[in-house]
Amino acid sequence: MRKIAFLLLLMPFGASGATVYLCKAYSGGTFWTNTHCSQRNATVERIVTVPDDMTWEQQVDIARAQHQQGQALQSQAVPQVSTAQRCAQLQAERQRIWSRYSNWQYQPPEVIGPDRQRTLAIQAEQQTLRCPMQ
Structure with missing residues (x-):
């Protein structure tokens, strides 16, 4: 996680970003891709913009971190009712x-x-x- 935060700090302002999609297949599985989910017969779960001067693995790591952060915030915001x-x-x-x-x-x-x-x-x-x- 620290590695990802450090990489985000190194990203220069104004740099263009790549788009990474978290897709959900019709069969239920999820996967990350750099093409729109509809091209892979899936629905979009999340869209994340990441630095484009990184490897695919680093881009996915950043996207996963942002996704997990968003899920954590969402679970805190919604009180669970039985x-x-x-x-x-x-x-x-x-x-x-x-x-x-x-x-x-x-x-x-x-x-x-x-x-x-x-x-x-x-x-x-x-x-x-x-x-x-x-």
């Missing part, structure tokens, strides 16, 4: 929506439409998480 907690949140939100309609008072169409869409999204997520339906 399935049971998420199911409870979804059920509470669904009950809040339906409470607007349980008193038989008029609701304007601009409220009904979004509520219906959100209710369908909640139901889909509950099914995906296999939440107990009440």
Whole structure:
């Protein structure tokens, strides 16, 4: 990791960079390439710009380091919620929506439409998480 950081410091400002792609094959495997993933029947997972005056191995090392750094930041930023907690949140939100309609008072169409869409999204997520339906 220090070697990569040192190499980044040596990169002169204004130098052109090479593009390295992290691709995901349709079969599920991942690989690094310097051509667009679609040319190799894969989807793009990440695009990294690296110094072009380095060997391919050094470019991939830098790209991997940036990818790992990004994953570490992402995992810190997103709090992990258990399935049971998420199911409870979804059920509470669904009950809040339906409470607007349980008193038989008029609701304007601009409220009904979004509520219906959100209710369908909640139901889909509950099914995906296999939440107990009440």
